[in-house]
Amino acid sequence: MIKVKDLCKSFGDLDVLKGVNAEFEKGKTNLIIGQSGSGKTVFLKCLLGLIKPNSGVIEYNGKAYKSFSKEEKREISTQMGMVFQGGALFDSMTVGENVVFPLKMLTKMSRKDREKRVDEVLDRVNLGDIHDKLPSEISGGMQKRVSIARAIVNRPNFLFCDEPNSGLDPRTASVIDNLIQEITHEYDITTVINTHDMNSVFEIGENIIYLENGIKAWEGNKDNIYKTDNKKLTDFVYASNLFQKVRITQRRGL
Numbered sequence: 001m002i003k004v005k006d007l008c009k010s011f012g013d014l015d016v017l018k019g020v021n022a023e024f025e026k027g028k029t030n031l032i033i034g035q036s037g038s039g040k041t042v043f044l045k046c047l048l049g050l051i052k053p054n055s056g057v058i059e060y061n062g063k064a065y066k067s068f069s070k071e072e073k074r075e076i077s078t079q080m081g082m083v084f085q086g087g088a089l090f091d092s093m094t095v096g097e098n099v100v101f102p103l104k105m106l107t108k109m110s111r112k113d114r115e116k117r118v119d120e121v122l123d124r125v126n127l128g129d130i131h132d133k134l135p136s137e138i139s140g141g142m143q144k145r146v147s148i149a150r151a152i153v154n155r156p157n158f159l160f161c162d163e164p165n166s167g168l169d170p171r172t173a174s175v176i177d178n179l180i181q182e183i184t185h186e187y188d189i190t191t192v193i194n195t196h197d198m199n200s201v202f203e204i205g206e207n208i209i210y211l212e213n214g215i216k217a218w219e220g221n222k223d224n225i226y227k228t229d230n231k232k233l234t235d236f237v238y239a240s241n242l243f244q245k246v247r248i249t250q251r252r253g254l
Contacts, residue, residue: 001026002047002158002190007056009042016042017053018214027188029181029204031195034211035236041162043211044194048160049077060158078106081151083161083180087143089135089150095122096131099150106154121149125179141172145179152183159184161193165200173197177204198237201225210236 002024009017016039024030024047032040045051047058049065058065060076068076089098096118103114122128125145135143144164151159161180165173181204184191193200201208205222210233218230228234 001059001061002192003057003059003062004047005057005059007043007046007053007058009039009046009051009053016214017046017056019056020211020214020216022209022216022219023207024190024192025207026190027185028191028206029184030190030192030207030209031201031205032192032209032211033195033201033236036196037213038211039214040194040211044160044162044192047192048080048082049073078154079157081154081156081159083144083147083151083159083164085163085166087135087140087147089143089146091135094132094134095127095138095146098135098146099153102150102154117153118149121153122146124152124183125149140167141175144168144172144176148176148179148183152187155187157189159189159191161191161195163195163197164193165195165197170199173199174203180204181206201237 004020004022007017007020008015020039020043032043034040042051046053065073065076090101093101099118099121100114103109103117109117118131119128122131125148127142127145127149130138130142135146138146159180164176164180168176177200180191180193183189195201202222202225205225208218208220208222208225209216210218210230212232218228218233220228225233225237
C-alpha cells in the first residue's frame with residue numbers, strides 16, 4: 001500500500017500539488033486521472049521518488065519515505081516496476097535483452113536464473129516466442145507487453161504505469177488494461193496508473209483519484225463514478241459522445 005498525506009509540490013511560484021491525500025491499495029488497479037496541467041504527472045513522479053515534494057508524507061507499506069536511510073531508499077527503488085508511456089525499450093537490444101536488463105542491474109541472480117525468469121514473464125504476457133526480435137520488428141501492442149514484462153521481471157511490490165495505452169487502438173488498449181489488472185491481482189501488488197483513457201477508467205478503475213488544479217477533487221471507483229455530482233469530473237469523463245451514450249445507457253439500466 002502507498003499512503004499520501006498532505007502532499008505539496010511547487011516549482012517557483014507555481015503550486016502544482018496542493019495538499020493531496022490519497023491511499024493506493026495493494027492488489028487493486030489505482031488510477032490517477034485529470035486534465036492536462038492537473039498535477040497527475042508530477043504526482044506520479046513524486047510517488048516514484050523522481051521528484052522531491054516540498055512537504056507532506058509518502059508512506060510505502062506503512063513507513064515514510066523521508067525517514068528511509070540511503071540503503072532503504074535504494075531497496076525501495078528495486079521494488080518498483082515502471083511501464084513508460086512510449087514503452088521506452090532499448091532499440092538496439094532484443095526483447096529478451098530488454099526484459100533481462102533490470103535483473104542485471106539490480107540483482108545478483110545467475111545467468112541461468114535470469115533466463116528462467118525472463119522466460120516466465122514473457123510467457124505471462126503471451127510473448128514467449130519473440131526473445132530474439134528487436135522492438136522495431138514487433139507491433140506497438142507487443143512492445144507495451146514487453147514493457148510490462150520488463151516492469152514485473154524483478155517481482156516488484158509496486159507497479160507504476162504512465163499512460164500505458166498511449167498510441168494504441170481501442171482493442172489493443174483493452175488487452176493491455178486487462179493484462180495489467182490480471183497481473184496486479186495475481187501478484188498482489190500496488191499498481192498506480194496515470195491515464196487520460198476513459199475506457200481504462202470504466203474497465204479497470206477499482207480505485208480512482210481525480211485531480212483538479214493540484215487538488216484531489218474526487219475519489220471513487222468505476223461503478224460510482226456514474227453517480228457523482230462533481231460537475232467538473234462529469235464534464236471531463238463524458239467529454240465525448242461515446243461516454244455520453246454510455247452514461248445514458250447506464251442510467252436507463254440497458
